[in-house]
Amino acid sequence: MSLIVCKFGGTSVASPERIQMVAKKLIAKKQAGHDVVAVVSAMGKTTDELVGLAAALNDNPPAREMDRLLSTGEQVSMSLLAMAIEARGYKAMSFTGRQAGIETDKIHNKAKIVMVHSERVRDALERGAIAVVAGFQGVDAEGDITTLGRGGSDTTAVAVAHGLNADVCEIYSDVDGVYTADPRICPRAKKLDVINYDDMLELSGSGAGVLQMRAVEFARKYHVVIHSRSAFSDAEGTYVKEETDMxxxxxxxxxxxxxxxxxxxxxxxxxxxxxxxxxxxxxxxxxxxxxxxxxxxxxxxxxxxxxxxxxxxxxxxxxxxxxxxxxxxxxxxxxxxxxxxxxxxxxxxxxxxxxxxxxxxxxxxxxxxxxxxxxxxxxxxxxxxxxxxxxxxxxxxxxxxxxxxxxxxxxxxxxxxxxxxxxxxx
Amino acid sequence: MSLIVCKFGGTSVASPERIQMVAKKLIAKKQAGHDVVAVVSAMGKTTDELVGLAAALNDNPPAREMDRLLSTGEQVSMSLLAMAIEARGYKAMSFTGRQAGIETDKIHNKAKIVMVHSERVRDALERGAIAVVAGFQGVDAEGDITTLGRGGSDTTAVAVAHGLNADVCEIYSDVDGVYTADPRICPRAKKLDVINYDDMLELSGSGAGVLQMRAVEFARKYHVVIHSRSAFSDAEGTYVKEETDMxxxxxxxxxxxxxxxxxxxxxxxxxxxxxxxxxxxxxxxxxxxxxxxxxxxxxxxxxxxxxxxxxxxxxxxxxxxxxxxxxxxxxxxxxxxxxxxxxxxxxxxxxxxxxxxxxxxxxxxxxxxxxxxxxxxxxxxxxxxxxxxxxxxxxxxxxxxxxxxxxxxxxxxxxxxxxxxxxxxx
Missing domain, CATH: 3.30.2130.10 (VC0802-like)
Known part of the structure; x- marks a missing residue:
């Protein structure tokens, strides 16, 4: 039995049908005896739509208000996913960034995580629930909502995994792992079974979109094992960790x-x-x-x-x-x-x-x-x-x-x- | 100089253009020397859309998650309104139900307000800001988001007005006050300049949609003067208060x-x-x-x-x-x-x-x-x-x-x- 954190991006929760798929995936892990925490992004284009509304009202929206606006996107998907899990007869409990104990600095729109207080999430797990955490958001020392900027939800997932001392942080996306090159332009690219943090950081920093650099940095610092894999299959993806035993x-x-x-x-x-x-x-x-x-x-x-x-x-x-x-x-x-x-x-x-x-x-x-x-x-x-x-x-x-x-x-x-x-x- | 709480419903904030109108109205009051607090509902059909998403995932959505989902609607409109005010060069600060100190019981989906802690809102007013409060939502003693059910935003406005000891709680809608009958079916109906709490309660309880019964009950209990008026004109509407001096x-x-x-x-x-x-x-x-x-x-x-x-x-x-x-x-x-x-x-x-x-x-x-x-x-x-x-x-x-x-x-x-x-x- 392991403790697994699973992060799903906006594409994976873009519609009720996709949210059902995610719920099934999480329940399968729960049925296999694991403790399961999901971290979710906002549905599909939600964030773009909210940015559009803000732009219609203010050329230079105040950062504090922007964070409060954008953070609603993840709150919607977290609640919907919890509902989908409950509909299948499993206990679920959703957590905003605040409730999941994601404490950040005060830099609105690109806040950095300074501490993770995992008690409430751990408590939910102990009571047998699948915990669902809103990605991309935290709360500063004054209790104001912050957002983490680009790569935020991946970073939330790694931070939650660190806080809970999870066995692995699975990051689901529309690609099935890290490749030796982008298979869309290099048809002979190979999927890597494993890659070390340094190489992954350089690849992310050089344009490989599969994992966000900040999340990889966080994982390296706190020795969190990342498993980058596909939201649409059960195949193993790529593990990102300290040592590759090759x-x-x-x-x-x-x-x-x-x-x-x-x-x-x-x-x-x-x-x-x-x-x-x-x-x-x-x-x-x-x-x-x-x-x-x-x-x-x-x-x-x-x-x-x-x-x-x-x-x-x-x-x-x-x-x-x-x-x-x-x-x-x-x-x-x-x-x-x-x-x-x-x-x-x-x-x-x-x-x-x-x-x-x-x-x-x-x-x-x-x-x-x-x-x-x-x-x-x-x-x-x-x-x-x-x-x-x-x-x-x-x-x-x-x-x-x-x-x-x-x-x-x-x-x-x-x-x-x-x-x-x-x-x-x- | 007065302290005025102004509540705007979903129709009044349904689009960026309408939000601009609301911002102008609030700023005009500020310019006239008043302290101004706005309470807003979710934009237009947002709540219905969220309910639809939930229904697609769960026939009987858990009440806690439903509240977390629905409360995002007001968070969006509160941030957008604050941005619109700031774009016009005035200070604004938005508050969720939690931040505005709306403490409720634990009855999700139809929580009752048990206490209003107005310190943060008062502080914002003292610093010259227009405060924007998310209607319809509060937080229970365990820190979980609750919603107030039907009539929630009106009730929030009256509660905030009570907490701040405001001079008046203006409730804006698409009708310009309380009429002797619904003018849409009774063309000789007259607008009332003033009505007492008891009569207003009976009218609300008997189908007059202009004010929500719960809000009127709250106002009667705490002697909050309500001014029901049109969002689309500056004409005086109807005052709801203890004694009518007729x-x-x-x-x-x-x-x-x-x-x-x-x-x-x-x-x-x-x-x-x-x-x-x-x-x-x-x-x-x-x-x-x-x-x-x-x-x-x-x-x-x-x-x-x-x-x-x-x-x-x-x-x-x-x-x-x-x-x-x-x-x-x-x-x-x-x-x-x-x-x-x-x-x-x-x-x-x-x-x-x-x-x-x-x-x-x-x-x-x-x-x-x-x-x-x-x-x-x-x-x-x-x-x-x-x-x-x-x-x-x-x-x-x-x-x-x-x-x-x-x-x-x-x-x-x-x-x-x-x-x-x-x-x-x-």
Missing amino acids: MEEAVITGIAHDTSEVKVTIRGVPDMSGVAAKLFSALAGNQVSVDMIIQNVSEDGITDISFTCPGADKKRACETVERILPDINARECVVDEDIAKVSLVGTGMKSSPGIAAKAFQTLGENNINILAISTSPIRLSVVVDGAQTAQAVRCLHTAFGLDSDSVFEETQLSAEEIAAKMNKGR | MEEAVITGIAHDTSEVKVTIRGVPDMSGVAAKLFSALAGNQVSVDMIIQNVSEDGITDISFTCPGADKKRACETVERILPDINARECVVDEDIAKVSLVGTGMKSSPGIAAKAFQTLGENNINILAISTSPIRLSVVVDGAQTAQAVRCLHTAFGLDSDSVFEETQLSAEEIAAKMNKGR
Whole structure:
């Protein structure tokens, strides 16, 4: 008998029919003798609809009110799921973030969990109930509702699992685990049975949408075992945990891609000291998260500087650059949205020299131009033209020996559809 | 400078545009120097939608979960209204039932308020904010969310007004006050400037939908002055308070009608002692609220017994009667849904004999058959055929000198539309 925390995202609870499926899944676990806690997101598009209502009333809605508004979405799904479980003759009890003891700091819209008080949930379990916890929300020290921002519900699930010392935190989604690459663009991608926290963090941070980075960070910090699996099948997914007991570790664990960044180029910049400092401190001051920086070779003392940043920061980035253009004597600012970052990730990289050389050679042989490069001890990222995303992922996947013998059959999606999927919700 | 509590129902906050109107109204009061508290219902049809979702998952949803589900509706409208006020440059702060200190008993779905702790709301007012309180909800001693049932938001408003010792509790709706009769069926109805608690209670209890009976009861108990007025104009409405300072009180204050009751007739009942007791104790045991009872003259030791009860109790009433038919040796059970109760209400009735005689004579002259009669010291109710509802109200309105010189111009509605309007939400 185990204690299992199961997190279901918005797609899994989007309709009464889907909520029934989730209820059945939870009851099956209960029948198998486990203690069961569910953590749920808001139904389908609820959050978007609430954001739309707020936008109709206030261009810049106060953060406190926004949290109070958005937190209702999870309260609806938590109650409905509890009702569905009770309808099948099992005890259920729902808990808001407050009642589940999710205590956060006061930063509305992106609060961080500071403590989990699990007494009430534990009490419900001891009385034989399936506990249903609203994801994405907590309460600050003053008793005000907060929300956790993107990845919030995954983080709630991991935090609840930690608080209850659960055996595993199962995160259900529409994919059946963590793959060596996105199977939608790389048909020979393999599902991983297990992956360590570091590799998972780098993959999540590089665009793999299956698990939210914050949740993985939390899990690593508190040694919570995550099981990423499909809401629509009973197949085992991928375990994320401390040590992978594989005898021989692959050098590269997986390849992620991210089409959500944009490249900003400042043309005609005088190549003199202090210019870059001025530019990037202005960007930092304006909350633009600069990822990679590329400075071209100077000609006649004039050069181009490019950087990449999240698409969400584009407007702020352009405003900042336009403002200081006269200041640094530069000519113009151009934005390229059609780029992709492709990242090789693997703890094994640390002890394997030559990864970068092999990657560059592979891309070169496939006529894929590298626009920028960045690295960490266990990651190598390159920026390529957006149109070459799938090709880049596939040739690297083959070159580093990740290809499966079987071919993934799902219809291939367009780059836009992938981008939309990768960047979805919380 | 006064402290004003303003309650807005679901229709008044049904869309972002309407919420903007409410925000403007509140700000105008603030600009006039008043302290302002708003109490809001859920937007438009939200509650019905949530009830529908619950019904899709559970035929008999657990009361605790139902409360948690339904309470989200008011949380959405409270946040949106606060945002709309802030967008216009005024401070606003929203409060759930819990935060507004609405402490209730543990009876989920129809909780009663036991205490109001107004410190947080008062604090917000002192800091210059317009406070926005979610109606219809509270929290029990264990911290679980409760809802107040029908009339809940009106009751919240009166309770908040009592807790803050407000000067007035304004209840906004789509009608501009309390009328001597429903102007939709009685075009010569007059708006009352003022009405006392007792008369208002009898009118509300007899089908006048403008104010919820529970709220009026609460107001009477704690001497809260209610101002019932239109959400769509600035005209004064009707004040409900202890004493009406009128020099000469009218005998009849108003006429209410109620088409929501049904008449159940048990035919062929042996006229012997104990039968009625058996019948009505069975009905009471099955939570049927019997209103009026009519026993026909016996012929050959066989009689008919009829009673009226709320339409919502119809199914339970019929089941109960069918079950005991063999027991009391009766023939059959027939239900008539097309009836109306018409009630004359007036504190002045106490000191004016002959009201009943005059009413019966008036109805007789108009060929309106009386199916049942009931009275209280300040009310006389008759049941008539549903098709004669408007005619009955009008002829009594004229006979008791209530007719206005001007004629109400709104299009007349059908009996069904009126019934739907009279029985609407919370």
